[in-house]
Amino acid sequence: MNKDKIITIVGLGVVGGSYAIALSKKGYTVYGVNRSQQSIDDAIAVGAIKDGANTPERFFPLSDVIVIALYPDQIVDYLKKYGKYVKKGCLISDVAGIKSHFVDMIGEVTPEGCEFLFCHPMAGREKRGFKYADDKVLKGANFLIVSTNDTTQDAIDRMSEIVTDIGFGRIRVTDVDTHDKVIAYTSQLPHAIAVSLINSDDEDSETASYIGDSYRDLTRIANINEDLWSELFLGNRQNLLTTITRFESQLALLKAFVESGDREGLKDMFIKSTKRRLALEDKKKNNI
Amino acid sequence: MNKDKIITIVGLGVVGGSYAIALSKKGYTVYGVNRSQQSIDDAIAVGAIKDGANTPERFFPLSDVIVIALYPDQIVDYLKKYGKYVKKGCLISDVAGIKSHFVDMIGEVTPEGCEFLFCHPMAGREKRGFKYADDKVLKGANFLIVSTNDTTQDAIDRMSEIVTDIGFGRIRVTDVDTHDKVIAYTSQLPHAIAVSLINSDDEDSETASYIGDSYRDLTRIANINEDLWSELFLGNRQNLLTTITRFESQLALLKAFVESGDREGLKDMFIKSTKRRLALEDKKKNNI
Numbered sequence: 001m002n003k004d005k006i007i008t009i010v011g012l013g014v015v016g017g018s019y020a021i022a023l024s025k026k027g028y029t030v031y032g033v034n035r036s037q038q039s040i041d042d043a044i045a046v047g048a049i050k051d052g053a054n055t056p057e058r059f060f061p062l063s064d065v066i067v068i069a070l071y072p073d074q075i076v077d078y079l080k081k082y083g084k085y086v087k088k089g090c091l092i093s094d095v096a097g098i099k100s101h102f103v104d105m106i107g108e109v110t111p112e113g114c115e116f117l118f119c120h121p122m123a124g125r126e127k128r129g130f131k132y133a134d135d136k137v138l139k140g141a142n143f144l145i146v147s148t149n150d151t152t153q154d155a156i157d158r159m160s161e162i163v164t165d166i167g168f169g170r171i172r173v174t175d176v177d178t179h180d181k182v183i184a185y186t187s188q189l190p191h192a193i194a195v196s197l198i199n200s201d202d203e204d205s206e207t208a209s210y211i212g213d214s215y216r217d218l219t220r221i222a223n224i225n226e227d228l229w230s231e232l233f234l235g236n237r238q239n240l241l242t243t244i245t246r247f248e249s250q251l252a253l254l255k256a257f258v259e260s261g262d263r264e265g266l267k268d269m270f271i272k273s274t275k276r277r278l279a280l281e282d283k284k285k286n287n288i
Numbered sequence: 289m290n291k292d293k294i295i296t297i298v299g300l301g302v303v304g305g306s307y308a309i310a311l312s313k314k315g316y317t318v319y320g321v322n323r324s325q326q327s328i329d330d331a332i333a334v335g336a337i338k339d340g341a342n343t344p345e346r347f348f349p350l351s352d353v354i355v356i357a358l359y360p361d362q363i364v365d366y367l368k369k370y371g372k373y374v375k376k377g378c379l380i381s382d383v384a385g386i387k388s389h390f391v392d393m394i395g396e397v398t399p400e401g402c403e404f405l406f407c408h409p410m411a412g413r414e415k416r417g418f419k420y421a422d423d424k425v426l427k428g429a430n431f432l433i434v435s436t437n438d439t440t441q442d443a444i445d446r447m448s449e450i451v452t453d454i455g456f457g458r459i460r461v462t463d464v465d466t467h468d469k470v471i472a473y474t475s476q477l478p479h480a481i482a483v484s485l486i487n488s489d490d491e492d493s494e495t496a497s498y499i500g501d502s503y504r505d506l507t508r509i510a511n512i513n514e515d516l517w518s519e520l521f522l523g524n525r526q527n528l529l530t531t532i533t534r535f536e537s538q539l540a541l542l543k544a545f546v547e548s549g550d551r552e553g554l555k556d557m558f559i560k561s562t563k564r565r566l567a568l569e570d571k572k573k574n575n576i
Binding site: 230 | 479482525562568
């Protein structure tokens with residue numbers, strides 16, 4: 001069974017750290033690799049990892065599964081540098097929010113006899129660092145596996161078993177193009193909107209007295225990791241631009257209805273949005 | 289003390305119903321007026337009101353405070369019709385999300401010897417009807433009092449005592465123009481955005497598998513009461529158009545950075561938005 005397996009997490013940030021916590025709770029043997037020693041010490045202290053180091057030479061030869069929870073742009077270089085320590089048969093994976101800009105380079109750096117499985121856990125927090133890691137964010141979250149011509153069913157099955165075990169909800173296998181296209185809409189566009197919304201405040205220091213849950217909800221993710229998200233945005237440029245343009249058209253339509261006083265036009269938009277939002281809740285409830 | 293006072297709530301929807309529940313829990317004597325009998329029966333059954341009726345003739349002569357929790361456009365007509373039953377010295381109030389389009393008409397319909405106090409509780413839910421009323425939505429919520437030349441400090445004090453008692457957080461007194469201008473930004477713009485976001489999905493039925501908390505947060509209020517919100521949007525047209533335009537400029541700026549690959553430009557936007565979001569949390573924490 002999987003639980004006899006040794007898993008190394010590279011990068012004990014919010015996502016990697018949350019994995020480590022959840023995996024250790026479930027009885028897996030977990031090692032952690034992280035640039036800063038503080039997160040390693042913290043992770044050991046709370047029992048999220050059995051042992052840790054700043055580089056992976058000690059752990060990769062032991063590991064049956066490796067999760068590289070680094071920024072998307074770092075993954076290829078990391079494997080190039082440390083791939084030689086990975087043992088044969090190891091399942092290597094990532095947590096990157098976009099795939100197309102590095103997917104073609106993975107083949108060259110994946111060690112002989114190993115498989116790299118592209119994964120995107122739809123879980124995270126606006127904060128960064130191990131101290132904000134929490135296995136609760138994984139519970140029921142969507143988990144995406146991005147399949148290429150090199151992906152085997154065996155790898156998908158092995159990973160699915162593990163992530164189901166640590167609490168993820170729906171697992172979906174998709175292809176690179178679909179993934180990056182849909183993610184531009186469901187993840188990157190909301191972040192672009194939240195940032196634009198809060199930045200369009202006219203620095204009226206009184207705003208805080210005038211807000212309700214709607215403004216709080218819509219700006220929560222405006223607290224954003226600028227290094228990670230500038231990378232995600234620029235790594236998925238064309239898809240993001242397309243989805244921003246589609247959104248702009250809808251907002252322009254709504255604005256035109258307001259301008260012309262078209263009450264029926266507005267109502268039609270609201271009825272449509274309500275129907276879509278309710279359908280989303282139903283799908284979540286029924287896990288479809 | 290206030291608790292000897294008799295309060296009538298007109299309109300047992302989500303907001304009026306939540307008021308009724310909270311007031312009754314606090315020991316006030318509460319009557320409810322509502323068009324449909326079902327909500328009255330439900331409100332009596334859960335102890336939210338002592339008695340109810342479809343029209344206010346029985347309750348207005350007894351009431352020290354009246355809260356008209358109807359749509360903004362209905363308030364003036366309602367008082368015109370039923371103002372004659374209100375007893376002298378009564379404090380009459382509303383819960384409308386915008387004020388300027390009816391504030392000038394209130395003087396004429398407010399009964400002799402009574403005062404009308406414009407109030408905007410920043411609490412609500414995306415659902416409608418008494419069955420979704422819940423006093424929890426009021427807890428800690430911002431409460432806005434919109435002051436005019438006719439507003440007395442006594443009315444502000446009386447209302448403040450009551451709404452503090454039922455759990456509202458920060459109470460802020462403002463003027464009509466400021467209120468409607470800031471509300472366009474903090475409440476109406478987020479709704480316009482949420483609707484446009486979910487309506488810009490290309491009906492890819494697969495979207496539900498690809499969403500995380502960010503998309504869920506940003507589309508929650510896309511489930512929207514089309515009658516109320518078309519009225520709020522059109523009743524605050526110019527302010528809403530201005531605020532949409534400001535938002536569009538920020539999004540266009542972000543889009544330009546993505547298009548030109550300007551990583552530093554993006555990072556600056558993200559750093560600014562993060563700072564603003566953190567300041568908002570601090571202000572909430574410190575209740576300023």
